Amino acid sequence: MAALTPADELHIQPDPETLRTASLWLAERCRQRSVPQELIDRLDLCLNEVLANLIDHAGPGVLEIPVELVLDPGDRRGGTPLSLRVRDGGAPFDPTAAPSPTAPTVLAETGIGGLGLVMVRRFCDEMHYRRVNDFNELTLLLAWPQETPDR
Amino acid sequence: MVDPTESPATGSSIRHEDHGDDLRTVRLAGRLDMLGMEPIALKFTSLTASHAQQVLVDLREVSFLASIGIRSIVSSARALESKGGRMALLVAPGSTVEATLTSTGISEVIPIHTEEAEALAGLGAAG
Numbered sequence: 001m002a003a004l005t006p007a008d009e010l011h012i013q014p015d016p017e018t019l020r021t022a023s024l025w026l027a028e029r030c031r032q033r034s035v036p037q038e039l040i041d042r043l044d045l046c047l048n049e050v051l052a053n054l055i056d057h058a059g060p061g062v063l064e065i066p067v068e069l070v071l072d073p074g075d076r077r078g079g080t081p082l083s084l085r086v087r088d089g090g091a092p093f094d095p096t097a098a099p100s101p102t103a104p105t106v107l108a109e110t111g112i113g114g115l116g117l118v119m120v121r122r123f124c125d126e127m128h129y130r131r132v133n134d135f136n137e138l139t140l141l142l143a144w145p146q147e148t149p150d151r
Numbered sequence: 152m153v154d155p156t157e158s159p160a161t162g163s164s165i166r167h168e169d170h171g172d173d174l175r176t177v178r179l180a181g182r183l184d185m186l187g188m189e190p191i192a193l194k195f196t197s198l199t200a201s202h203a204q205q206v207l208v209d210l211r212e213v214s215f216l217a218s219i220g221i222r223s224i225v226s227s228a229r230a231l232e233s234k235g236g237r238m239a240l241l242v243a244p245g246s247t248v249e250a251t252l253t254s255t256g257i258s259e260v261i262p263i264h265t266e267e268a269e270a271l272a273g274l275g276a277a278g
Contacts, residue, residue, distance in 0.1 A: 016185035023184075041247045048184055048217050055185070107232055107260040112225050115218040115255050122254035 011066040014051045014058075014088075022047060022069060026084070033073045035082060039142050042123040043084055046140050049116035050086050050095075058090045065089035074144065081125065081141040088136050094129045095120065095138060156194055163187035165194050173204045174275055176267075180212035183220035192223050199238065200230035205274035209241045209267070216248045221257060228261050239263070241270050 008029045012018040023044050030040045047069070055063065068087040074080035095117055104110035120127065126141040157164040163181035170176070177198050181187050199206045208224065210216065228238040240258075242249040244265040252258045264270035 016189065019184060020182075020186055044215070045217070045247070045251065048215075052185055052217065052219065103256040104260045107225075107229055110225055110229065110257075110260050112222040115221055118255050119218060119251060 008071045010069040010071075012051075012069070013065075014055050014063055014067055016055070019048055019051050019055075022051060025069070026071065029071050030073075030082075035073070036145060039082060039145075043082070043140065043142055046120045046124050047084060047086070049120050050138060050140075053095075053116050054088055054090060057093075058088075062088070062090045076144045077147070079144070081143045083139055083141050085137060085139045087132075087138075089134065090136060092131055093136055094131075096127050096129045156191060158187075158190040161187045161190055163191050165191040165198070167198050170271065170275075174207075174271065175199075175204055176207045176209055176271070178209040178212065182215040183213055184215060184217040185219055187215075188217075188219050188223060195223055196227050196230075199227040200234070200236075203235035204231070205236060206231060206238045207241055207267070207270050207274055208238060210248050211241060211243045211246075213248050216251050218255075221251070221255060224261070225257065237274065239270050239274055241265070241267055 010022060010025045012022055026044055026047055027040055030043070051067065054067065065088070068085075070085040070087075072083045072085070074082050098117055100118060100121070101111055101114035120140070124140040125143045128139045128141070130137050156166065161181070163179070163183060165177065165179055167175055167177045175198070177195065179191070179195070199208065213220075224238075224240070231238050239262040240252065241264050242252065249263065252263060262273070264273070
């Protein structure tokens with residue numbers, strides 16, 4: 001289903017400061033579309049972790065390739081979810097296929113790797129990946145909350 | 152004792168209060184992402200994991216907790232435990248920070264409280 005309003009795009013070269021830029025852009029665009037704060041918070045966490053993972057693990061030169069962010073509000077009444085597509089020029093990485101770390105049970109054995117991926121899986125409703133023309137394309141989907149019927 | 156470190160540029164801050172020799176509260180505030188953790192990470196480790204003590208980490212004024220912040224908390228909690236101390240976390244009930252700690256399973260290995268007096272009493276009793 002086509003979006004009722006055009007998608008927004010942002011191109012950034014990921015570093016700790018542009019993560020903030022991306023977060024502010026996301027929040028502003030979402031508020032313009034009356035996205036509930038709870039969804040903004042969840043999407044903000046997901047975006048931060050995806051970009052932080054890229055900063056931490058991208059190879060030499062990769063961060064010079066701008067990352068494209070596309071926010072599509074979907075269709076609140078039609079049931080099309082809010083989506084955020086992240087397109088980067090890094091080495092192939094499919095986060096949907098990456099194994100989840102074992103859930104911690106003892107502090108001394110609690111690992112600190114893979115937490116970001118756990119958070120993304122927890123806070124978005126769906127995650128889709130594809131490799132397109134040497135780019136990773138990750139789409140995060142969050143369902144709009146059901147509206148209370150008008151009386 | 153209060154010893155604040157604030158970073159207006161990143162919007163994060165850290166301060167602490169000691170309650171006797173073995174019980175300390177460390178209060179974090181702001182957005183704890185890559186930029187926010189950078190100026191406070193070393194101080195957080197120093198304040199929480201330098202010797203055997205009971206430490207309450209107050210996250211009620213944290214607006215955003217990224218995995219880099221969680222990693223810092225877990226690393227310090229592990230170091231503290233290895234020295235015979237213990238850490239607990241204080242969160243605002245129903246907050247995204249609380250949901251983040253629950254979703255990552257951290258709440259299973261570091262106790263989380265929503266009431267400060269209860270948290271301090273629990274740590275004090277353990278000390």
